[in-house]
Amino acid sequence: MNRRRWKKLSSRLVLAAGFGDLAGVRVLLRSKLHPDTADAEGTTPLYAASVHGSTAAVRRLLAAGASPDLESGHGTEGTPLCAAASWGHTETVRELLAHGADPNLREGHGTGWSPLDWAEHGSHMETAALLRAAGARPREGTP
Secondary structure (H helix, E strand, O other), X not given: OOHHHHHHHHHHHHHHHHXXXXXXXXXXXXXXXXXXXXXXXXXXXXXXXXXXOOHHHHHHHHHOOOOOOOOOOOOOOOOHHHHHHHOOOHHHHHHHHHOOOOOOOOHHHHOOOOHHHHHHHOOOHHHHHHHHHOOOOOOOOOO
């Protein structure tokens, strides 16, 4: 696949995932585009689906081999689990955890907030409880 076509398809996959367009995601994945392929801004399809709570798209991308812990963006986004937790998308968090997402992985290549930090900051207590049940630990010095 040439570079121009790859860029166009990767951008379309990120958009389809973010909008929860499951049919679009399926078609684009059939084009042999890897589910971790980021768009020009560095956004991965799984991050886009996670931040918007598109659980069906998350499920499809994970089934196609997307890495649940791959950071997205060029320093401005983060992990799919942090994205879903920050908005309280509990079902998306549950799906990511079921596919091996690390509940203690901090954004910023280990220097930023964890999914639990995001859930608690956003007062998403159901999401925080799910993360704690999955083994998420609070920062040292917090209750």
